[in-house]
Amino acid sequence: MSMEARKVHVGAVGLSQLPKKMKRPREEVGSHQLTAFQPTPSRRQHQNARQQLPIWRQKTYVVETVRRHASVVLVGETGSGKSTQVPQFLLDAGFCAGIVEAQGSTPSPIRARKLIACTQPRRVAAITVAGRVAEEMGCALGQAVGYAVRFDDKTGPRTVIKYMTDGVLLREAMTDPLLTRYAVIILDEAHERSLQTDILFGLIRRAQRERKDLRVVVMSATLDVEVFRRFFETGGRKEEKALIKRHGENGKHEKGMLSREGQASTVGVVRIEGRQYGVEVYYCEEAQEDSIDAACLAVLQIHESEPLPGDILVFLSGQEDIEALAELLSESAGTDTSIGKTGLCMEICPLYSALAPEEQAKAFHPPKGPAKSTRKVILATNIAETSVTINGIRHVVDTGWVKVRRYVPSTGLDSLKVTQIARAQAQQRTGRAGREAPGKCYRLFTESAFERLDAVPQPEIQRVNLTQVVLQLLAMGLDDPQHFDYLSPPSATALARAFETLLALGCIAEGGLSPGGNVDGTRIVIPEKDDRQAVEAQADQKPSGPAKSRPVITPHGRRVASLPLDPVYAHFVLRASELGCIFEALTAVSMLSAENVLYMPSPHGGPDAAEQRNRATTAHRALAAYDGDVPTLVHIYERWVAAKKGNRWCWDHFVNARAMKKADEVREQLLLLVRRLGLDPSQSCGNERQIFLRSLAAGLFLNVARRQPATSPALGKYCYKMLANGREAAIHPSSVLHARNPAPQCVVFTEVLTTSRPYIRGVSIVDPADLQELVPQFFGRA
């Protein structure tokens, strides 16, 4: 069934126009309440269910294609069963009995069992899919089927199918770049183009040149397979043309060299249909000026005209818009007043990552009111696009906006901007209405606007700071990360900036670049060219003059790379160890890796919401440390430990217990890793907070900012000038140093993010004299 079964135009959203053209759902299929009390299905029932999946009919074809091609692209829509079935098909077909090539003096090949890896961008997906497959195979998790995600490895000596996050496989690649444990690597959700998946693409292609036995299956929901196919094409254009000549443009599938498309190819392509209900897509006839107003009208119209069951999911750009729409809807509908002819109530459920877990839970549970007369309206960010699935949704309202974080390498600043979604995202959002029954999707933009959208979002690798990626590649022994096999190359500027940072941190040496930045804010200027062209131009350049010496990873760089942290943070931990407070530094970086530690109750949390928010603010102020945000995080962790890591303490102080648990897990992992480096993680500075601040200065010296009169009135009278790029920023209002009197003269920050304006966050006071003493190469007196 096609997801976009029909396209129906509706007028600019207006009360009179939408309902008239809407149709009743064709049929009621499935219900989200059915699954709860079902007994555990037997093996036979599983077998029946498997045979109903669209992919089952293609089992032989999938297996044969993987047999004949080292690389296969498998396109399967939602519900095709690809994630659970493909690994089982390949296991049944004997792909795990890999052959270890003869090594050294060993005369003959040794048969050995290798694994099938299936990577996922998200932990929950790896865990739940593995659980499902273990059930289907009638084994316990950790036996034939297992999973590995950070902090949680459920694999054993007998495991042959291993679900894992792409990050875990990437970490494994650091010690085993040829991925020798695996016979087949399946990259699932490849269309999402996560940073880790993209790096794996290049690594696997590289490994395939050495290992003829390594199979890769790229699984994607995107119909455009060309980009993946071309990437894994081993022979390149020349070989391709020769094959076409030999077999003809429309030659049959012959000797495994022709794909189903009839193109000469070393890459096999399989397409599997999905199993989704049809979703009718509605567009606006006119562009909407205010997407919150438009969303409000659309929700009210759907609510008044559509029967239950059928909850509504609205996609918005962020917390602010969600709160505004929640307010508008409750004003218009009344929180528990029935409205319209249908006499139904509305229950509004905000859903975004920073929301307290117990408030998030409302979106997933049945409504508090009677199910027969209460409709849930979920107001979500893109968290509901891929990360979570909500049952019962039959109507999607899509504003077409999303917030996108983007690193600007020429300035070293991150920006967070409201941006139009891509067509693939719009389709993904639409699909959320058709999981259980036919549904409807209302796009609050015009069809021509839809057609003008980008086809797919920009891959993450082109939007992020690459310092950690470049260091990882160097640590793996790739001596030239600029010319790595990127599926989508990052800009030359972004790569150059990463090298510059690594050089400044002492992670690499003898590069063609000199150290970047000094106290005066003067720095090497890297001409900003447009992304891809720059890389291609560089690649095409014939070497002229003496070759530049390539940067080499230093012993310090290897230690930094061994920690699963941003190199700046890892450097901080190692410097803190030299200065006597690694214990506190480990706490700091662990807390920094857990987001949304402090939480604010939703303003719509009932009659005492305002009071709760005041209490939260007071509680948070009581946790603040004088010296800044990083000392505050350390303080919070220590208080939490003193309170025996209790949930009650979290509750009383408006601290997110889940974030604390995550920080604790990260900390435990880091303790192990620094011990492996021969360091003593219990080395603490005790009450001598100056030692910790000195470590912060020494570690975060690339992020120093000094207070000075603002050159632009937009930042107020004073601002903080960042020494690395000479730009001005303000201290973020959430910082404990915001509006501090007297204002600190010299600070380090953990993050700079441009939203309404450039803000530095994670701000702590440092002493300029410490910088001069501890980082003399940058801050020493001339």
Place this chain on the structure above:
DNA sequence: GTTAGGGTT
């Protein structure tokens, strides 16, 4: 005077 979403041997 305020922060989309993931993720790491």
